[in-house]
Amino acid sequence: MEWGNGSLYPDFILLGLFSSSHTPWLLFALILLVFMASIASNATMNLLIRVDPWLHTPMYFLLSHFSLMNLLYISTIVPKMLLDQATGQRAISFAGCTAQHFLYLTLAGAEFSLLGLMSYDHYMAICNPLRYPVLMSHRVCLLIVAAAWLGGSADGFLLTPVTMQFPFCASREINHFFCEVPALLKLSCRDTSAKLNQTTLCFRGVSAPGPDSVVILMAEGNLNSVNSGTLLPRSCLHLDMEPTLHNSTDFLLLGLITRPALPGLIFTVVFSIFTVAVTANMVMVLLIHVDSRLHTPMYFLLSQLSIMDTVYICVTVPKMLQDLLSKEKTISFLGCALQIFLYLTLIGGEFFLLGLMAYDRYVAVCNPLRYPLLMNRRICLIMVLGSWVGGSLDGFMLTPVTMSFPYCGSREINHFFCEIPAVLKLSCIDTSLYETLMYACCVLMLLIPISIISVSYTRILITVYRMNSAEGRRKAFATCSSHIMVVSMFYGAAFYTNVLPHSYHTPEKDKAVSVFYTILTPMLNPLIYSLRNKEVASALRKVLGRCASSQRIRAGDLSRKY
Incomplete structure (x- = not known):
């Protein structure tokens, strides 16, 4: 198995919001309008906070970064969704799926963190109004924003490589309009529920029936047939390996x-x-x-x-x-x-x-x-x-x-x-x-x-x-x-x-x-x-x-x- 599976199966297929839509152009128009309204409103919010000195306060500084995250967040997912809706070509490369996966996790995690830290700002403004300028200085605000971005990127760096290193040797059709983790993991030919305690076999892909093909799955040291008789090439079996590949041994x-x-x-x-x-x-x-x-x-x-x-x-x-x-x-x-x-x-x-x-x-x-x-x-x-x-x-x-x-x-x-x-x-x-x-x-x-x-x-x-x-x-x-x-x-x-x-x-x-x-x-x-x-x-x-x-x-x- 190549780490990341990118060399053998470069593309995934995104099935979209609806697998079969009778009015694709109406759906395209609605999504485009929502996307444009979101971009315009968040960009306007950032511009207003920047140019108006009355809005140069901690609350609006944090709000400007929240708008920036929203702008990047929707830009990570929706343009690809619109392109798929317009062209009907729903393929996304392995690298593109990885990038979308990482950015989505980073921005979603950063928004979670920032929303939590914004509540601290409101608490200071209401409960400690006299000390508010000191407790929410520009330096503290920068630390809050940096912590939010750092927390989000940690989520992306932690989950993306773990998710994308699984072998995706079954169907390449992701039943979603972007590369979300649960939808991706459904395509894995390994058990993703407890990978550290599980024995793993190296899959290199699905092949056509032939004399050099075997029907096999090794998990927990037992040989079982793959669901629906999935055929795997004999090249993915390392015969010089131990019969079981337990990651729990010493x-x-x-x-x-x-x-x-x-x-x-x-x-x-x-x-x-x-x-x-x-x-x-x-x-x-x-x-x-x-x-x-x-x-x-x-x-x-x-x-x-x-x-x-x-x-x-x-x-x-x-x-x-x-x-x-x-x-x-x-x-x-x-x-x-x-x-x-x-x-x-x-x-x-x-x-x-x-x-x-x-x-x-x-x-x-x-x-x-x-x-x-x-x-x-x-x-x-x-x-x-x-x-x-x-x-x-x-x-x-x-x-x-x-x-x-x-x-x-x-x-x-x-x-x-x-x-x-x-x-x-x-x-x-x-x-x-x-x-x-x-x-x-x-x-x-x-x-x-x-x-x-x-x-x-x-x-x-x-x-x-x-x-x-x-x-x-x-x-x-x-x-x-x-x-x-x-x-x-x-x-x-x-x-x-x-x-x-x-x-x-x-x-x-x-x-x-x-x-x-x-x-x-x-x-x-x-x-x-x-x-x-x-x-x-x-x-x-x-x-x-x-x-x-x-x-x-x-x-x-x-x-x-x-």
Whole structure:
């Protein structure tokens, strides 16, 4: 099965609003009138809000974006519907159906989100009228609109690849006037109700009866005839595969080194790094929590980075350590899926958080007087929440698609954890299109924080260059140096993994780079920030001094008692 089925069956057939209409031109005229009225009214609404200063308020700003979504939404579906009604040619290509599917989900999801957020605007206007200009500032409105678009696009990115990767080997007639998900799934020759727990056979298409055709469907390990005797070519049966293709069986992790000569030494080194990483990050979080001098936006974001690092290293290393001690190096299908999701969520969250930390440094250096206002607690919480949401979107988009492929060959993953490229090598279908889409998604996720970092540090360098005070320059560089080091390490490894072509990759190199950003980086981050930061070092000495004093007091009390 080719991923997406586009090469064998390029076109679907849209049956339309009515499969057989006696008055097609009347229907065409009615739909055209509704379409033109919708376009004109939404465009007029946008124009009025733009040109009339009386309408430059949060409510109308959100309403203008709602009109824009409506305009794009109806333009995604109706023009194709009108063309089909006028020409009678109702075919739509696989790529066109995918694009329509994605845009429909994105715009519908964005409208759902925006309508919910518009109710918050009304609540503020009625219940907090005096604080309304502050609580619904232009910046907050932009965040609301961005969140709505992001929520909608997450829906599109999540459902489109999952839907379009099913084999559509039965009828190509979609009983609808556009490519809606339920109508599409009815054409699949696989069970779409529980694809992760189901055994899958590779279908390449329906053929005419002949000696090289078989009537077969393999599901849940049983051979059954296809409905109505559907004939499938023998070429779609991979005879070298296992007789059943269960995606619920265990995988086997080959580990960092396939056959280590000294597993005990590797275990000791990895366990030592793991212990130092967890301890250092937890100490960093504790110091920031107990020392009032560290209750600043920079250290609040740093505490979240330490939490991410702690959870991140705990996702992969404990299983790795267990495998080094045990002969059984298996990981269940659900365990592998969970590891992929958590790994993607946490690495994506760190990408975004490091980018937003660069913005924090920019405000501290370039706008020190406005820093308490621009980086208040509410903004910090939004930054942290945005980082977690951005990372989880990556996990929610890529995990279900990755784990929906049939893994019918070897179950041996040449890695020490379930990393997506290593897992996809076991699939018995072509995953090249999905890998390309995943590559584009990862590059986009890198570009957003890298752009923030580049712009922030460019402005910082310009500001530092214009400073007359050598002391001011020293403080500015001291403020940013730790973050630059962490960013360089983390994004350097991410660049190799996600941007370099496949020709540069080998399993050994991939595992070495993975060790760097899954094991070493979580250990180095808190050490860099603590060793190069006088405030953190001072807080650590203060806490250790308190502990020593309390121990001396307890020892004195015990000596007096006895």
